[in-house]
Amino acid sequence: MDDADADDVIDDLFAVIEDRKENLPEDSYTTSLFTHEKGENAVLEKLGEETTELILAAKDDDxxxxxxxxxxxxxHLLVLLSMKDMDVEDLRSELSKRR
Ligand SMILES: N=c1c2ncn([C@@H]3O[C@H](COP(=O)(O)OP(=O)(O)OP(=O)(O)O)[C@@H](O)[C@H]3O)c2ncn1[C@@H]1O[C@H](COP(=O)(O)O)[C@@H](O)[C@H]1O
Structure with missing residues (x-):
């Protein structure tokens, strides 16, 4: 996969997340994060857990x-950005500024 494809995957995923936020289809994990009273906390907890798991995987060279x-x-980061009415472009421009 080249860089352009990887970029597309992230844009496509963000578009799906935005669609879930707008249309709230049933049987969607993403919808449940947007509709549950504690959805934002769930996202933040997931980010914490997954970061710990990422560290362990790195230590194990897995x-x-x-x-x-x-x-x-x-x-989960993209869901969080969407919850805060931010865009994947905010992430992209912040990264670009650091070049
Ligand atoms: N990328 C994801 C994605 N990553 C994680 N998850 C869900 O997040 C939940 C919690 O993830 P965890 O990794 O904690 O779950 P886990 O795999 O049991 O835990 P570990 O293996 O990490 O220990 C699970 O229900 C996963 O299915 C995701 N759910 C959805 N997506 C994307 O969002 C799209 C829309 O999904 P829906 O909103 O469900 O239709 C999908 O097509 C995917 O592209």
Missing amino acids: REELAHESADIVY
């Missing part, structure tokens, strides 16, 4: 687990 936990973190 590349497969590292990729799995990285994806979990990116997903």
Whole structure:
């Protein structure tokens, strides 16, 4: 996968998250995060847990687990940005400023 494809995956995932926020389809984990009273806390807890799991995977040199936990973190991070009415562009521009 080249960089452009990786970028598309993140944009596509963010678009799905925004769609869940707007349309609230049933049987969607993302919807449940937006609708549950404690959804934001659940996202923050997940980010904490997944970061710990990521650290353990890195210490174990477990590349497969590292990729799995990285994806979990990116997903929950994008949900958090959406909850705060931020955009994946905010992340992109912050990263770009650091070049
Ligand atoms: N990327 C994700 C994603 N990553 C994690 N999760 C969910 O987050 C929940 C908690 O994740 P955990 O990693 O804690 O769960 P776990 O795998 O049991 O725990 P560990 O293996 O990490 O210990 C699980 O129900 C996962 O399914 C995700 N749920 C959805 N997405 C994306 O969001 C899209 C829309 O999903 P829905 O809103 O459910 O339709 C999907 O097509 C995916 O692209």
